[in-house]
Amino acid sequence: MIPITDALTIPDEDLEWSYARSGGPGGQNVNKVSSKAVLRWAAGTSGVPIPLTAWARMKARFPSRFTMDGDVILSSQKYRDQERNRQDCEEKLAEMVRESLVEPTPRKASKPSKGAKRRRVADKRRLSAKKQSRRPGDGED
Numbered sequence: 001m002i003p004i005t006d007a008l009t010i011p012d013e014d015l016e017w018s019y020a021r022s023g024g025p026g027g028q029n030v031n032k033v034s035s036k037a038v039l040r041w042a043a044g045t046s047g048v049p050i051p052l053t054a055w056a057r058m059k060a061r062f063p064s065r066f067t068m069d070g071d072v073i074l075s076s077q078k079y080r081d082q083e084r085n086r087q088d089c090e091e092k093l094a095e096m097v098r099e100s101l102v103e104p105t106p107r108k109a110s111k112p113s114k115g116a117k118r119r120r121v122a123d124k125r126r127l128s129a130k131k132q133s134r135r136p137g138d139g140e141d
Contacts, residue, residue: 002090004097010048016040017086022077036077037085039093044070050097058100065096072096 002010022036043055043066050058065072074096076088112120 002094004094005101008048008050008097008101010041010046010093010097014041014046014048016042019082022080022085033082035080035082035085036075037082037089038073038075039086039089041072041074041093042070043072050101053103054097054100057104058096061100062096 001012002015004010016039018038018040019034020036020038021031021034059066062072065074067073072093074089074092076085076092078088079085
């Protein structure tokens with residue numbers, strides 16, 4: 001069971017594990033041991049009560065993790081042993097779901113203060129006057 005929040009967990013029956021040989025360093029052991037862990041979660045058919053808005057956020061934020069069927073696929077080959085890679089996959093999945101459960105705060109439209117407007121106009125006038133003073137005269141001598 002993967003705990004997400006106090007009230008939300010993903011049961012082990014919904015998870016499908018597979019293992020493969022891991023790339024990277026590891027010496028002679030790397031050719032003998034399947035230490036890479038691949039986690040497949042049938043999120044669409046799972047009975048986990050995640051709100052639809054959270055599903056939409058998760059699919060938008062992590063599109064490369066989803067298959068066409070709506071399954072989530074995560075893999076880890078960070079460590080040299082299978083069990084730690086398996087735990088890493090579980091942590092990735094839990095963090096992914098937790099992030100999608102947090103609703104983003106809507107942006108409130110704001111406008112500049114009167115003082116800011118005044119300063120902006122005063123700066124524009126100062127720059128304009130500076131450039132005007134650089135211009136040559138009308139040619140009247």
